[in-house]
């Protein structure tokens with residue numbers, strides 16, 4: 001790695017020598033020449049508007065307004081209200097150095113038109129679709145006064161206990177890298193210029209936030225450099241290569257240093273090795289949290305964060321509060337402050353804010369371009385392709401003429417459809433599963449069927465805990481007003497009068513996302529009781545699973561007739577789910593996270609390594625091999641898995657040559673045939689395995705995929721061109737190398753059911 005870093009740093013230096021200054025550099029030189037030090041530090045400060053989308057009023061005694069007037073605020077986040085932001089912008093322009101604000105927002109999966117949650121989106125394996133969904137989000141956000149979105153979240157996660165697994169693209173670094181690029185292109189476009197409907201991305205959380213020990217949010221990360229370079233960093237890197245404009249540092253530590261002050265992560269890797277030239281903002285209050293990490297007081301941690309490469313402080317007031325003092329004491333230099341200030345001004349310049357500070361603040365666009373029927377149609381189209389059929393004994397697709405009992409606490413829950421981080425949603429307006437089914441079929445009955453949990457306190461926490469964390473004195477509406485047994489009895493009675501039951505269970509909105517780790521990832525007890533009672537009726541039961549994480553579904557897999565994992569699908573959820581249930585759309589989603597059999601298997605991921613005493617995934621317990629006494633090693637549903645209403649048959653893998661010189665190329669192919677009665681989409685996946693290498697390697701690593709569409713009966717040859725680039729990894733000396741020798745090239749419909757050929761790479 002060192003060599004690569006030095007080489008790219010030297011190249012950058014050479015490139016900058018003797019080059020005429022760009023217009024941007026000249027402009028910012030001029031601006032900074034006129035700014036006071038206090039104003040420069042002010043640019044490094046980001047505050048929350050405090051209202052999240054709700055119509056805020058600009059009041060002179062508001063803390064943010066006072067800071068703005070004093071030239072102490074570079075950006076604001078948390079509002080998508082054009083009128084409010086226009087007023088703040090006006091104050092920014094008449095105060096301090098008159099520099100426009102950058103306006104950020106957590107636009108995570110859509111804006112007012114809510115798209116499927118990111119984990120769902122990733123199961124489409126469709127980069128064009130992801131870019132399309134993101135484009136809609138960019139258009140809506142930019143029409144709402146927002147020019148900077150806190151997305152994409154690209155943290156790799158191998159542990160479903162972590163609630164924020166829902167915000168990312170799963171466990172695989174290669175797929176994660178492709179998806180990261182699709183997001184950046186969707187938000188920022190494919191060129192350097194920002195059109196007024198394109199917004200600056202903020203790639204987060206840099207870095208390794210998803211590797212929190214035991215899946216507990218904000219927890220320590222304990223990984224080595226080789227492991228992070230091979231298993232975790234690629235999505236962050238690919239986002240930088242795609243031109244991402246900013247990064248957000250993460251809450252966790254790495255190598256004993258909080259990420260927010262980690263110069264290896266921010267400087268050596270991101271800037272020097274990958275050439276990122278935008279700015280880095282801390283996560284909310286992450287600077288002041290370094291005090292609790294045990295590093296020092298606010299002055300100390302602020303100085304160290306700036307020096308390590310952090311440019312903007314979100315909500316800690318560490319920079320505006322202490323940098324002047326640190327400068328006086330020689331802990332930071334003017335150069336450190338100038339560097340950070342310049343990066344933020346550059347972003348504002350690139351966004352066109354100096355040319356027109358109101359560029360993103362057009363009330364007409366806000367009225368015309370947000371939450372439109374056209375955008376909702378995209379949300380429905382996208383959502384259809386983000387559902388994973390986990391089991392089907394033939395009951396699906398349903399007939400629209402069937403008598404259908406729709407039951408379960410998530411059947412009529414609009415907020416569960418919108419999912420986590422959807423603060424700009426139109427509350428209560430997401431189409432529920434019940435509504436979607438009713439819109440499609442005439443004979444539908446409904447019963448809630450169960451509470452979420454048997455425990456009342458848990459029910460309250462899940463329903464109202466988030467709001468109560470902001471307002472501890474908030475009165476809580478009564479929960480468990482009907483006993484679980486009575487709710488179940490109603491559902492069972494409907495089931496008995498129906499041809500089929502659609503049971504809508506899983507996780508509601510606040511059971512995943514930030515600060516929502518779970519140690520038990522099964523279907524909550526009250527809902528599991530409902531499923532057992534439904535099973536006892538003998539009627540066919542289709543589980544529609546709303547969730548933001550993999551769950552343990554061993555009982556459901558053995559006892560239910562079908563399981564459709566729909567995650568949280570957004571504004572058009574119910575319609576898109578009905579499209580799939582009734583076969584108007586053929587499901588094509590494939591898992592991007594492993595579904596374990598038991599929580600005790602976690603962390604569980606397909607690209608694990610062998611041990612010296614390997615044990616086959618589904619073989620029974622054997623003493624002195626690497627396995628458990630009480631559960632097999634293998635997952636319930638592997639990475640890449642997902643069924644369709646049709647069947648696909650794969651030929652053997654063919655290589656255009658059995659050996660490849662290290663600077664050569666080879667093509668690996670399979671022929672895929674749709675052997676069923678319906679047209680369908682299939683994601684063909686290519687994995688590699690380096691049989692002998694100088695460092696240990698995973699048993700399988702994804703290195704290519706293609707999503708194809710085949711008519712019933714149609715077959716197609718699918719080719720993957722491979723070169724040494726696809727076979728490289730970071731060895732134990734952190735060199736990125738392809739080592740000659742034999743590689744297994746595996747192709748299949750998921751990470752488990754692959755066919756292989758051996759490719760020999762020669763010097």
Ligand code: BGC
Pocket residue numbers: 106150204283284514
């Ligand atoms: C989250 C970030 C988010 C930020 C601003 C933090 O708590 O970790 O993902 O962007 O808040 O809302």
